[in-house]
Amino acid sequence: MHDEHHYRVNTQWTGDRGTGTSGYRDYDRDVTLRVDGKPELLGSSDRPFRGDRTRWNPEDLLLAALSECHLLSYLHACVTAGVVVTSYEDDATGIMVLDGTGGGAFREVTLHPRVTVADEAMIPAAEAAHRQANEWCFIANSVNFPVRHEAVVTTG
Numbered sequence: 267m268h269d270e271h272h273y274r275v276n277t278q279w280t281g282d283r284g285t286g287t288s289g290y291r292d293y294d295r296d297v298t299l300r301v302d303g304k305p306e307l308l309g310s311s312d313r314p315f316r317g318d319r320t321r322w323n324p325e326d327l328l329l330a331a332l333s334e335c336h337l338l339s340y341l342h343a344c345v346t347a348g349v350v351v352t353s354y355e356d357d358a359t360g361i362m363v364l365d366g367t368g369g370g371a372f373r374e375v376t377l378h379p380r381v382t383v384a385d386e387a388m389i390p391a392a393e394a395a396h397r398q399a400n401e402w403c404f405i406a407n408s409v410n411f412p413v414r415h416e417a418v419v420t421t422g
Contacts (some may be wrong), residue, residue, distance in 0.1 A: 311324075343398040349395060
């Protein structure tokens with residue numbers, strides 16, 4: 267039997283300057299993301315898309331999700347392999363390509379983990395644990411898939 271886990275987030279647009287989306291330059295791209303029991307996360311679009319550079323954007327969040335998921339999967343893989351990790355840091359990078367019609371997609375994401383282990387003899391197993399973590403990472407296993415929407419449209 268496979269377990270099924272459900273997630274919920276509330277996304278509220280907070281960028282109405284008083285005239286809604288009356289023009290491309292007439293509204294802010296600000297949003298507030300909420301999950302019950304967690305601090306609010308302030309989001310926006312990326313700066314090239316008229317967003318607020320001080321807020322998280324969807325591209326940042328995707329990259330962060332991939333980086334954190336790999337880290338958590340990696341730590342589990344290391345425990346399973348008997349590797350003691352004492353430090354882990356990643357500077358993840360991603361490339362998104364616009365398609366010229368208003369859309370686009372990430373072309374690649376590269377993780378750059380820097381890991382410290384407790385003993386030199388653990389290094390080969392620590393290196394191999396990255397492959398296992400990649401196989402286990404829920405987010406990495408979820409990219410390039412159809413995203414379905416159940417829209418509700420209302421007026422004023």
